[in-house]
Amino acid sequence: MNVNLTDPIFHDESKAREHLENLRWPDGPWCAHCGSINVKRLEGKSYTPGALYCRDCRKKFTVAVGTLFERSHIPLHKWVLAFHLMTASKKGMSAHQLHRMLNITYKSAWFMAHRIREAMREPAGSGPLGGENKVVEADETFVGGKSKNRKGDRIPPKEAVMALVERDGACAASMSPTSRPRACVRCCSTRSRMPAI
Numbered sequence: 565m566n567v568n569l570t571d572p573i574f575h576d577e578s579k580a581r582e583h584l585e586n587l588r589w590p591d592g593p594w595c596a597h598c599g600s601i602n603v604k605r606l607e608g609k610s611y612t613p614g615a616l617y618c619r620d621c622r623k624k625f626t627v628a629v630g631t632l633f634e635r636s637h638i639p640l641h642k643w644v645l646a647f648h649l650m651t652a653s654k655k656g657m658s659a660h661q662l663h664r665m666l667n668i669t670y671k672s673a674w675f676m677a678h679r680i681r682e683a684m685r686e687p688a689g690s691g692p693l694g695g696e697n698k699v700v701e702a703d704e705t706f707v708g709g710k711s712k713n714r715k716g717d718r719i720p721p722k723e724a725v726m727a728l729v730e731r732d733g734a735c736a737a738s739m740s741p742t743s744r745p746r747a748c749v750r751c752c753s754t755r756s757r758m759p760a761i
Contacts, residue, residue, distance in 0.1 A: 567648060567652065569645075569648075573641065573644050574641055574644060574645040574648070575641055576641060577613070577639050577640055577641050578613065578614075579641070580639075580640040580641035580643070580644045581613065581614045581626075581627060581640050583644065584627045584628075584633075584640060584644070585614070585627045588627055588631075589627075593616055595616075595618035595620065595621060595623070595625065596625040596629040596630045597618060597621050597623045597625060597629070598618060598620055598621040598623075600618055600619070600620040600621065602618065602619045602620050603616045603617060603618050603619065604616065604617050604619065605617075606624065612624075612626060614626045614627060628640070632679045632680070632682070632683050636675075638668065638672055638676060642666050642668065642676075643676065645665075645666060646662055646666060646673075646676050646677075646680060647680060649661075649662065649665060650662075650677070650680050650681075650684075651684075657677070658677075659673040659674040659676075659677045660673070662676060662677055693728050693730045693733070693734060693736060694730065698730055698731070698733070699730070699731045700728055700729070700730050700731075701728070701729050701730075701731065702726065702727070702728050702729075703726075703727050703729070704724060704725065704726050704727070704740065705724075705725055705727075706722040706723065706724055706725070707722060707723050707725050708720070708721070708722030708723055709722075723739055723740075724739065724740035725737055725738070725739055725740060726738060726739075726740045
């Protein structure tokens with residue numbers, strides 16, 4: 565894939581915002597707070613560029629709300645360029661390299677690099693455990709500490725936690741619906757996927 569680094573989305577704030585809006589809202593904008601499609605653009609010098617207003621929940625938002633760009637003072641075109649540089653780099657890219665290439669402070673480059681890496685991380689529990697020639701081990705424990713070390717009159721009961729661990733692989737754990745081990749194993753074996761830690 566050839567990408568032209570002279571593309572305006574890498575150098576112009578408004579073009580980068582339009583590009584992100586087209587990616588996020590291909591069928592038209594919807595509210596980032598309530599999901600309504602009853603929104604209007606706020607235009608004028610007193611509004612943030614690209615601001616939208618939801619008529620249902622009466623909140624303002626932009627394309628950055630609910631994303632890793634939210635509450636960042638770094639311009640969107642630098643975010644887009646940083647995403648491109650980090651994903652296109654064959655051997656990875658350090659925060660120092662971003663700092664030099666984007667002409668931003670090292671602290672900002674470090675912040676951007678961590679957010680981009682976190683966004684690219686595969687979500688935990690993205691698929692069921694096990695499979696062909698894979699071993700999944702199950703175990704249960706009680707979490708809560710000793711009663712004598714707890715403060716207060718009311719001592720809450722210990723919680724049963726069930727864990728499934730794939731050898732040389734992923735791990736998933738959840739609170740057990742019951743404290744009886746056989747019932748926990750039966751319950752977990754019927755689930756196709758447990759929420760990951």
